[in-house]
Amino acid sequence: MSIYINTRVLHSHLTGVQRYVIELVERFGANPTLVAPRRTMQGANGHAWEQFILPLKVARNTLFSPSITGPLAVKRQVVAIHDVVPLDHPEWLNPKFAAWYGFLVPKLARRVAHVVTISEFSKSRILAHTRMDERQITVTPLAADAKFRPLPQDVIDESLGSLNLPTRHYILCVGSLEPRKNLARLLQAWRLIEKRIPDDVWLVLTGKQGNARVFAHDAGLNELPRRVHLTGHVLDEQLPALYAGALVFAYPSVYEGFGLPPLEAMACGVPVLTGNQTSLPEVVGDAGVTVDPYDVDALADGMVRLVEDGALRDQLRSKGLVRTKQFSWDETARRTWEILERVDRS
Secondary structure (H helix, E strand, C coil): CCEEEECHHHHCCCCHHHHHHHHHHHHHCCCCEEECCCCCCCHHHHHHHHHHHHHHHHCCCEEEECECECCCCCCCEEEECCCCHHHHCHHHECHHHHHHHHHHHHHHHHHCCEEEECCHHHHHHHHHHHCCCHHHEEECCCCCCCCCCCCCHHHHHHHHHHHCCCCCEEEEEECCECHHHCHHHHHHHHHHHCCCCCCCEEEEEECCECCCCCECCCCCCCCCCCCEEEEECCCHHHHHHHHHCCCEEEECCCCCCCCHHHHHHHHCCCCEEEECCCCHHHHHCCCCEEECCCCHHHHHHHHHHHHHCHHHHHHHHHHHHHHHCCCCHHHHHHHHHHHHHHHHHC
């Protein structure tokens, strides 16, 4: 037997799921066989390849599908289900996308040999929707890559020069520009505090617009307040400096399967403000300020508090650097590979 990895998702732009796949594949070494379409396939064509062509390529071997979907015809399969947004909040998504994932994910979870997920929160939601055997699901958390670390100011300045940031004093938010990231409320909170904090502090939003094939609505960025800067998509090699140069990292998301950006920010030595729901408390622990993400006043007060209180920022910076050491890509890859080997031997 051999272990195959479904890497179709790597044809898409880099997000948390793609980073997860890359980090694991690098650590698995030359043992598995990577399999993907010969050309980029999005939407229905990509799903058709996955359901009908991929099983023929895998044959009787073991398959790891690391990006939520996989072929129903392959039972000797481990699938990574990062979250169940299509089941919990289909209203956030394109109706066709939500309908397909709402059909596929529960059937796949019950059919495959094992499921891995990335937080206890996601595990609880998968079990709620699938009624699968709890013994068939394992939590393997994400981690921050070693490149995310505190950086000297001259390195930050050199890396960020091409981004044309309006200031070097900024509150940063990183993530796809999509509804669940809660950017509309973040901007409402910014309007409340913009005159209460120093004039040279800006809000910087970084991310690519959510794919219209996936998301039902825009992110609420039609009318930007003063002192808000959109960077658009930032190259992966620039992200560590963008994090490290931030005064505060704000991540008001209302739903996360894990929430990798807050962990990456903490690894860069940046104090974090996040929502207090879904998986984010698991990631941040007591190393960040957590507030109700639906409460605009709470978001506003959290940002003001972190901008004004240097002692609190220093405390959270130290706690965050310690917290990130509890998460390891090496450990996640080791545990995932153990599961794949066990399925392959069965």
